[in-house]
Structure formats: C-alpha cells, structure tokens
Amino acid sequence: MTWSVFPTVFAVSAGLWSVAVAGVYLARLKPRAEIMSHLFFWAGMAVLTVFILGLWGSLDRPPMRTLGETRLWYGFFMPLIGYLTWRRWQLNWVLAYSILMAIVFLGINVLNPDVHDRALMPALQSIWFVPHVIVYIFAYALLAVSAIVAVKALYEGRSGRFRMKTLTLADNMVYIGFAFLTLGLIFGAIWGKEAWGHYWNWDPKEVWALLTWIVYLAYIHIRAHRSELVRPAMWTLALAFIVLLVCWFGVNYLPSAQDSIHTY
Amino acid sequence: MQQMEPVTSNGIRIRNTSRKPVWVSPWGYPEAFLIAAALLLVGFALEWFSPGDGLSAPSWPWNGVIGAMLLLIPLALHLSLPKNPVVRWLSQVPASMGAIAAVTFTVLLMGLFLQGQPSGIGWIDRIGLTSMAKSRPFLLSISWFLFVLAMTTIRRSIPFRGRNIGFLLNHLGLWIVIAGGILGSGDLQRVSMTLSDGQAVWYGTDRDGRTVELPLALELQRFHMEEYPPKMGVLNHETGSLVIRGEQDLVEVERGRTGHMSGWDYEILQFYAESARIEDRFEPIHDVGAAPAANVRAVHTERGDTVVGWITCGSFNMKHQFLELEKGRAMAMTVPQSKRYMSLARLYTQSGDNRMIDIEVNHPYSAEGWKLYQFSYDDRFGKWSPISIIEAVRDPWLPVVYTGFIMMLLGAVYLFWLGKEIGTELTQKADGVNGSPHAQDSPGASDRESGSTETAGRSAVIKQETEVS
Numbered sequence: 146m147t148w149s150v151f152p153t154v155f156a157v158s159a160g161l162w163s164v165a166v167a168g169v170y171l172a173r174l175k176p177r178a179e180i181m182s183h184l185f186f187w188a189g190m191a192v193l194t195v196f197i198l199g200l201w202g203s204l205d206r207p208p209m210r211t212l213g214e215t216r217l218w219y220g221f222f223m224p225l226i227g228y229l230t231w232r233r234w235q236l237n238w239v240l241a242y243s244i245l246m247a248i249v250f251l252g253i254n255v256l257n258p259d260v261h262d263r264a265l266m267p268a269l270q271s272i273w274f275v276p277h278v279i280v281y282i283f284a285y286a287l288l289a290v291s292a293i294v295a296v297k298a299l300y301e302g303r304s305g306r307f308r309m310k311t312l313t314l315a316d317n318m319v320y321i322g323f324a325f326l327t328l329g330l331i332f333g334a335i336w337g338k339e340a341w342g343h344y345w346n347w348d349p350k351e352v353w354a355l356l357t358w359i360v361y362l363a364y365i366h367i368r369a370h371r372s373e374l375v376r377p378a379m380w381t382l383a384l385a386f387i388v389l390l391v392c393w394f395g396v397n398y399l400p401s402a403q404d405s406i407h408t409y
Numbered sequence: 410m411q412q413m414e415p416v417t418s419n420g421i422r423i424r425n426t427s428r429k430p431v432w433v434s435p436w437g438y439p440e441a442f443l444i445a446a447a448l449l450l451v452g453f454a455l456e457w458f459s460p461g462d463g464l465s466a467p468s469w470p471w472n473g474v475i476g477a478m479l480l481l482i483p484l485a486l487h488l489s490l491p492k493n494p495v496v497r498w499l500s501q502v503p504a505s506m507g508a509i510a511a512v513t514f515t516v517l518l519m520g521l522f523l524q525g526q527p528s529g530i531g532w533i534d535r536i537g538l539t540s541m542a543k544s545r546p547f548l549l550s551i552s553w554f555l556f557v558l559a560m561t562t563i564r565r566s567i568p569f570r571g572r573n574i575g576f577l578l579n580h581l582g583l584w585i586v587i588a589g590g591i592l593g594s595g596d597l598q599r600v601s602m603t604l605s606d607g608q609a610v611w612y613g614t615d616r617d618g619r620t621v622e623l624p625l626a627l628e629l630q631r632f633h634m635e636e637y638p639p640k641m642g643v644l645n646h647e648t649g650s651l652v653i654r655g656e657q658d659l660v661e662v663e664r665g666r667t668g669h670m671s672g673w674d675y676e677i678l679q680f681y682a683e684s685a686r687i688e689d690r691f692e693p694i695h696d697v698g699a700a701p702a703a704n705v706r707a708v709h710t711e712r713g714d715t716v717v718g719w720i721t722c723g724s725f726n727m728k729h730q731f732l733e734l735e736k737g738r739a740m741a742m743t744v745p746q747s748k749r750y751m752s753l754a755r756l757y758t759q760s761g762d763n764r765m766i767d768i769e770v771n772h773p774y775s776a777e778g779w780k781l782y783q784f785s786y787d788d789r790f791g792k793w794s795p796i797s798i799i800e801a802v803r804d805p806w807l808p809v810v811y812t813g814f815i816m817m818l819l820g821a822v823y824l825f826w827l828g829k830e831i832g833t834e835l836t837q838k839a840d841g842v843n844g845s846p847h848a849q850d851s852p853g854a855s856d857r858e859s860g861s862t863e864t865a866g867r868s869a870v871i872k873q874e875t876e877v878s
Contacts (some may be wrong), residue, residue: 210748233826267749267770320828327821331814340771342599342782342802345590345812347542352520359513363506370502401523 146199148213148258151372154196155255161189162224162244164283170239186228186240193221210270212387213254219282220251226283239287246286273336277329284325285393288361291318292386297377302376312375315382316368323361330354349402360385410842436498441507449511450554452546456537463543466595469805470663476592479552483559487567499557501566508557511550515541540754551587558584575823582816589813593806601784602799604629604754611757613801623801624777626757630765633753634792636745638662638682639701639722643671643732644741662703662742672710673734678717686727691719700724705732705740725790744791752797768799779803 168182184356197217200208208214227243230236260289294315333354334344345351364381367374396402431439466472483499490496498504527534537544563582565573600613600621608863611626640659660668664680683699684691691702702721716734722742723729731739751769756762758777766774766781773780778835779801787793 230825234828267747270749271771319829320824324821324825324828327824329819331818331821335811338807339773342773342780342784342800343597343804344807347519347524349520349524352516354692356513356516356520359509359516363509363513365507366502366506370506396520399521401519401521 146196146201147203148223148254152255154192157229158193159251161185161192162248163392165189165245166241169231169240171174185226190221190224197221209272209275209278210265213258214280215265215275215307216250216254219279220247220254221281222275222279223247223250226325226356234317234321236247236317242286242290243283246282268340271336271340273332273339277332277336280325280332281329284329285389287318287322287325288386288389289385291315291322292383295382295386298375298379299383302379307375317380319361319364319368319382323358323365326358326361330358349396349399349405350392352401353388353396357385357389357392360388415521424781427518427605434494436495436503438503438506440498441503441505442510442557444504445507445511445550445553448549449514449546452544452549453536455545457535459545463537463540464545465543466592466596472592472595476588479555481560483556483563487560487563496560497564502559502676504557505859506551506563507556512554513581514548515550519547544854551591555584555588558587575820575827578816578820578823582813582820585813586810587813588808589806593804593810596803598801598803599627602627602801603796604752604799605796606630609755609757623779624759625779627752627781627799628755628757629752629797630755631753632750632786632794632797634750634786634794635748636682636792637748638680639745640743641705641720641740642743643673643734644680644739646731646737646739662701664703669710671738673707673740674710675707675740677703677705684721686719686721686730689719690723698726699793700727701742701745702730705743707732707740709735709736748791750786750792752799754797754799773802774824778805852858 158278162185165182165184165186168178168185171178172182197208200214200217208217223243224240224247225309227240227247230243231240293313298307298311298315300312333351337346338344360381364378364385369383391399429437431443444612457657467475469676486496487500518538522528522533522541524537524539524541529537533539537546541547558580562577562584564578598615598621600615600623602610602613602623603611604627606629609626609628612620612622615621638661641662642659649743660666660670662677662680664677667674667676668685669675680701680703681691683693683704685694685696685697685699685703691704700721700723702719704717704719706715706717708716714735716732717729718732720732720742721727721730722744729742731741733739743855749769751767751772753765753767756764756766756774758778760777762776766776768774768781768783770783773782775781780803782802783797784800785798787796788794
C-alpha cells in the first residue's frame with residue numbers, strides 16, 4: 146500500500162470519526178447514540194491502521210523517516226489520546242478537538258503530497274520522535290484551552306458571574322495537560338540520551354520547556370494550597386500560556402537560542 | 410472576581426486584618442519569598458566576589474556523600490523536631506513556592522542569556538548570567554529546592570499511606586532526577602574519538618582537551634552514509650540565491666521527471682547518484698569523490714529556446730556545474746542531505762572481546778560501561794569522509810536518574826487518571842471540609858490555623874456562589 150491511496154483512506158477515516166463525534170453530541174438526546182460513537186471511532190482507527198501497516202510493508206521500514214510519515218503518526222495517536230481522555234473525563238469536546246487536529250494533520254498530507262519525501266535529518270529518525278511530539282501537541286492543545294478558561298474565569302469574576310464550574314474545568318485541563326507535559330519532557334530526555342549522548346543539555350528549548358513545566362507546577366500548588374486565591378491562580382494560568390508560547394515559537398528568536406538543536 | 414475575596418460566612422470582609430508580622434511563627438509565604446530572594450542575592454554576591462570557571466559537581470565518593478546528606482539531614486530534622494514550626498513550614502506549600510520561584514528565576518535567566526559563551530559585558534559574565542548552570546545562585550536555589558522537596562516528601566511518606574502513592578511518585582521521582590542528575594554530572598565522562606581507516610584508537614579527548622584512556626579500542630573499517638536524492642532549482646547568478654516562487658520550489662532529482670520552473674519546462678534525461686566528469690559528459694562511477702549528476706533539457710515556455718546540459722553539485726574533488734538558462738539564470742543542483750550515516754568498526758575490549766559493530770545516529774552501542782555514539786564526520790568530504798568522530802559517554806548515575814524518570818512517568822499517568830480527584834481532595838483537605846484527622850498534615854494546614862484568618866467561611870462562600878450560578 147502506498148501514499149497513492151491515502152486520499153481515500155483519509156476521507157474514510159475522517160468521515161467515520163466525524164460520525165463518531167456527532168454521535169457523542171447526539172448521545173445527549175439519545176443515549177444509545179454513544180455506542181455508535183465507539184463503533185465509528187474504532188472503524189476510523191482500523192482503516193488508518195491498515196493503511197499504516199500496508200505502507201510499512203511496502204516501504205520495508207517503519208514509516209517514520211519523513212515529515213509526511215511523522216504526520217501520519219500524529220493523526221493516528223491524537224484521536225487515541227482524545228478518546229482515552231473522553232472516556233475517562235466525559236469531556237465530549239476533547240474528542241472533537243483531538244479528531245479535528247488529526248484531520249488537520251492528515252489533511253496536510255493530502256493537500257501537500259510533497260511532505261512525503263521531505264527528509265528528516267538522521268537525529269530525528271528515532272522511535273522517540275513521534276511520542277515526544279505527540280504528547281507535547283496534546284498537552285499544548287489542552288493548556289491552550291486552560292488559558293482560555295482562565296480568561297473566561299477572570300471575565301466572569303469581573304462581571305460578577307463567577308461559576309465554580311469554570312474553575313473546575315481549568316483545574317482539570319491543567320492536571321491532564323501537565324501530565325502530558327511531564328511525559329513530553331521525559332520522552333525528550335530519553336531520546337536526547339539516545340541521540341545526543343545526554344538526557345539534559347540545557348539547550349534553550351529544554352530550558353524553556355522546563356520553565357513552562359515549572360509555571361504549571363506553580364499553578365497546581367497555588368490551587369491545591371490556597372483554593373480561595375482564584376484571581377492570582379487564574380493570572381498564573383494565563384501567564385503560563387505565554388511562557389508556553391515562548392517555548393513553542395519564541396525560543397528561536399531569543400539571543401540564548403543561537404546554538405539550539407531544536408531550531409530546524 | 411469580587412465575591413472570591415475572602416469573606417466570612419456572614420459576608421463581612423476581613424481581608425488585611427490581623428496580618429502577622431514577618432518572621433513571627435508560623436511562617437507563610439513572606440518568609441518563603443524572603444529566603445528565596447536572600448539565597449539568590451548571596452549567590453550572585455558570591456559569584457561576583459569569587460569569579461572563576463564555574464562550579465562542577467565533585468566525583469565519587471564525594472557526590473555520594475553529598476547525596477546522602479541531602480537525604481539524611483531532612484530525615485533527621487523531621488524525626489527529631491516533628492513539632493517544630495519551622496520544620497513543619499519547610500514541608501508545606503509556601504516554602505515550596507519560594508523554592509520554585511527561586512529556581513524559576515535562575516532558569517529564566519538561563520533562557521534569556523546565551524549560555525556557555527561570555528557576552529563580553531563585564532558584570533553580566535562576572536555574576537554568572539552566561540553560565541547559569543554552573544553558577545552559585547543556581548546551585549543555592551536548586552539546593553534549597555531539593556531540601557524543601559525532601560522535607561515535603563518525607564513528611565508525606567512517614568507513615569506510609571497507600572493514597573499518597575501518586576504524591577510520592579511525583580515528588581520523590583523529581584527529587585531523584587534532580588539530585589541524581591546534578592550529583593551524577595560529577596562522574597559523567599564525555600570524550601570524542603576521531604577514527605580513521607585501519608587505526609585502532611583506545612583514547613578520547615574531553616571538552617577541555619584532556620586525553621582520557623578508555624577500556625576499549627575502536628578501529629574504523631568504513632564510514633557509510635546514505636543520502637536523499639539531490640534537489641534542483643533555478644539560481645540567480647548575480648545574487649547566488651535560489652529563485653523560488655511558490656510551487657516552483659526545489660524539486661527532487663530523478664530520471665524522467667518533467668515539470669515547470671521559473672518560465673522553463675524541464676525534463677531530467679539522465680541521473681546518476683554517483684558519477685564522474687569525463688570530458689563534457691558524466692558517467693556512473695563508484696569511487697571516492699563521485700558526485701550526483703543529471704542531464705537536463707529545459708525549454709523556455711514562451712520563446713521556445715532549448716538548453717540541454719549537465720548539472721552537478723560537485724564534491725570535494727569535483728567542481729559544481731550549473732546549466733546556464735539565460736542571462737543571470739541557471740539551473741543548479743543542491744548538495745544531497747544525509748539520510749543516515751554510521752561507522753562500521755572493529756571493537757576491542759580489555760576483556761579480550763573483538764567484534765565488528767556498527768554505530769549509527771540514534772543507535773549508540775554499549776560496551777564496558779561506555780555508550781558509543783556516532784557524533785560527526787568531516788563534512789568537507791561528505792559521504793567520502795575519511796574520518797568518523799565517535800563520542801564515548803560514561804554515566805554511572807544513569808540508572809538513578811532513569812529510576813526517577815520511571816517514577817515521574819507513573820506519576821504523570823496517575824495525574825492524568827485521577828487529576829480532578831486529587832485536586833478536589835487537596836482542595837477539600839485544605840478547606841478542612843472533610844474533617845480528616847490528618848488535616849493538619851496537609852500542605853499548608855498549619856499556616857492557616859493561625860496565620861490566615863479567612864478560612865472559616867470560604868467553603869460556605871463557594872457553595873453560595875455555586876448555588877447562585
């Protein structure tokens with residue numbers, strides 16, 4: 146199986162997943178629709194799995210060497226993580242959100258077939274690359290939501306309509322997001338050991354990833370200890386996302402990043 | 410968020426009343442932040458008055474002794490003075506927040522200043538801003554962080570309770586990673602070995618240029634590199650830059666490929682991945698210095714001019730060659746990117762082992778307590794590099810750090826799975842809602858007992874708001 150059949154695979158998987166998402170929301174009206182969601186979700190995963198295995202067979206190596214192949218794995222794991230989070234926390238929108246991200250990643254491969262050949266440098270050809278990136282993407286996605294929730298809570302507080310539910314949602318997003326941030330940091334460290342000889346090199350990206358991690362750590366401790374300090378906690382959460390954005394996009398523009406291994 | 414200000418159950422605002430003076434027991438946040446600031450100040454002052462190459466961890470056994478002390482001092486404090494208010498404060502959230510703030514500050518400096526190269530601005534270098542990881546302020550703040558983290562962890566582990574397992578995985582795991590990483594750096598050895606054909610090398614050079622003898626030897630048999638196919642594009646002769654317009658990007662060179670680029674239709678008539686120039690053409694050849702070459706025909710879309718010729722990116726002993734299209738424009742080939750590279754070498758060990766190994770990027774080889782990494786090669790020669798540079802790393806503390814990693818990974822799974830519940834549980838405990846007999850042991854419980862005044866009505870306020878909304 147080669148990339149030539151991928152547009153069909155994409156259309157079928159994306160269609161099945163979309164029905165699954167629709168089912169999740171329909172289940173509010175008709176609880177039995179949820180069974181349909183599970184079925185369609187796993188059918189979508191099965192189609193994509195068959196394609197990945199087929200591609201693996203035809204390439205005679207794990208499809209993990211080009212940009213397009215990497216996106217394929219994002220599109221595979223993102224819905225799985227979203228599904229797991231949805232099952233655990235009954236957060237319907239997380240499933241919808243992660244499936245939307247998967248469709249975007251896989252859609253790029255359909256619209257821009259060139260990425261199939263885009264070379265990955267040897268250091269990136271590691272089994273840790275995909276897990277490292279995928280948990281970070283998921284963590285960032287959830288923490289982005291937590292920042293929006295923080296702004297919402299601040300607005301609610303200002304307009305006198307503060308709801309406890311908003312706060313609970315923010316906490317929930319941070320706990321899940323922080324768990325994935327920790328996974329990303331450690332996967333990166335283990336990969337660093339295999340590729341560059343050491344698990345921690347104080348590379349600017351590492352430094353900012355650590356900073357991001359610490360700021361969310363601070364949020365968790367403020368919330369756990371002084372739950373009445375809502376406003377400082379929400380400001381911390383909004384600020385934490387700025388640190389996260391610097392880590393994600395901004396690092397390359399900092400003077401400290403001249404020799405970073407994370408600039409490509 | 411007005412209604413989230415501390416309010417008693419009957420709605421009277423009591424913030425800012427009966428605030429306790431600093432340094433009066435029980436301590437809270439002000440003391441935590443003052444200590445953190447003092448440590449940083451002392452650290453920067455020490456750095457200023459004793460400039461040098463920066464600190465490095467001592468090697469075994471001294472790093473082991475320090476590690477034991479980092480563990481035993483908090484344990485002794487906890488066991489001997491369990492009721493002492495300062496000892497209790499050390500294991501609570503305010504002290505942790507102070508330590509987190511101090512570490513955040515030093516790491517932030519590390520993230521802002523380029524590390525490892527002096528800036529040339531006297532005071533910046535002198536107070537250690539360009540080598541933070543080896544500076545005294547960083548050492549002091551991370552030591553304080555480890556101390557407070559150890560106090561917190563110990564208070565939660567004695568007596569051990571099953572429901573604290575997630576807490577312990579995360580906190581003890583983090584302590585092990587940081588302590589193991591910093592102390593382990595004293596025993597970490599990284600040396601580079603430059604291998605060339607047929608010569609056994611049993612030593613390496615560390616970053617300070619010292620020669621280190623190794624318990625193994627490597628003899629390079631062959632350096633092997635696979636490359637992606639080269640690409641081609643239209644070059645602006647005068648500026649030397651590629652003319653790239655949207656989809657007329659670089660294209661991968663392969664035989665038979667046709668397309669359109671900067672006003673020219675092209676066809677790749679022939680392509681050799683390895684070839685040599687013979688008079689005015691190229692022939693396939695597998696030999697040192699061979700370079701990829703392609704025979705291209707380009708036809709101007711409007712004028713119909715036809716140009717046919719060879720292009721090559723060249724190699725260290727072959728000049729590159731463009732195909733002139735028109736004045737100032739030429740078709741050119743880029744140097745291929747490496748797909749993978751590795752060293753095929755014979756390994757000799759002190760125990761008498763002698764075998765062929767290959768060392769590839771991302772696939773280090775372990776022998777005699779050392780890990781061997783494909784590090785570099787002579788990039789002037791590319792795939793024909795006569796040498797290969799191997800990095801040998803010995804890190805006896807790695808199992809310690811990985812133990813911490815595994816604990817933190819399990820802790821992260823725990824956070825994901827029980828996230829909301831932990832939050833709720835801690836919040837309730839901090840609020841005194843569940844009336845647990847251990848509530849006083851919970852983070853920060855004691856500074857609330859007398860230090861803060863606003864607790865009583867908080868849960869009632871929250872409940873009211875929930876009802877309102």
